[in-house]
Amino acid sequence: MVDYNGRLSTVYAAGRGMTVDEVRRWTAAFRAYLPDERPLTTLDLGSGTGRLTPGLAEAFGGQAYGVEPSDRMREIAQESAAHPGVTYLKGSAEDIPLPEASADGVLMFLSFHHFRDQLKALQEVRRVLKPGGAAFLRSQFADLMPDLFWYDYFPSAREVDAGMYLSLDQAKELAETAGLWCGEGPVWVSAEEPRTLREAHERLTHRALSTFEHLPEDEIEQGFARLAADAEREPDKLMPVHPAAMLVLRRPIA
C-alpha cells in the first residue's frame, strides 16, 4: 500500500501537475462517451489533489464530486483545486458516499490500482452510475505497459510498475463481474504534452510516482545520477509521449 498522507502528498503537484490544456484534452476524451445535455454530475474517484476534478465541473457544467480517502490529499485539493461546482468528500472506492444512480460519469484516474478491493469498488461504481452512464478507467495494464524513457535509468522500475496493474483482460473480466459493460478497448488518449529532458528530469526528481516507493534507494540514487548527467548534456531534447490507455465501462440501461 502507498501512503498518500505523507511525502507523496507534498510533492504530487510539483511532480505530476497537468497543464490546463492537458486537463482539457482529457475532459474532451470523456465527453465523447457522455450525453450532450448539461448539467451532468460526475465523480472523480480517488481524486487526490484534485488534478482533474475542477476540469470535470467545467466541462460538464454540473456538480463534480471528488472522493478521496487520504485526508492530506483531500486537504490539498480543497486548498488548491477549489471550484464552485466541486465538492470533495472523504470516502473510498469501496464505499462511495453518494446515492444510487446519481452520477452520469465516474472517473478513476490512476487510482484503480490503489483500491484495496477492486471488485467491490467496481460494484460501487455500478451502483452510483445512472443506467447508461459511463465510467472511465484510466490505468496502465500489465500487458500494455508504455515504454517510458525513464525506465532505462531505473532497471527494476518497469517490472515494479507492471506488477501493480491487472492485465487488460483481467480488468475487463472484473468489470463484467461487477455488472459493468466494457466495449472493445482500450481507448487511447493523447493528452500529454511533450516535455524537454530538463523538465522531465525536474518532475521526476520529486519522486511523485508511487513506483519510487518500491525501488531500492541505491537504484534510485544511481538512476538519478545518470539522468541528471543526461539532462545536463541534452536539456532541450524533447522526450517521447505515449498515448494513454483508458477503458470505458457502462452501467447497462436495463
Ligand SMILES: C[S@@+](CC[C@H](N)C(=O)[O-])C[C@H]1O[C@@H](n2cnc3c(N)ncnc32)[C@H](O)[C@@H]1O
Ligand atoms: C496516483 S493518485 C491519483 C490521484 C488523481 N486521480 C490524479 O490523477 O491526480 C491515487 C489516489 O488514489 C487514492 N486512493 C487510494 N486508495 C483508494 C481507495 N480505496 N479509494 C479511493 N481512492 C483511493 C490515493 O489516496 C491517491 O490520492
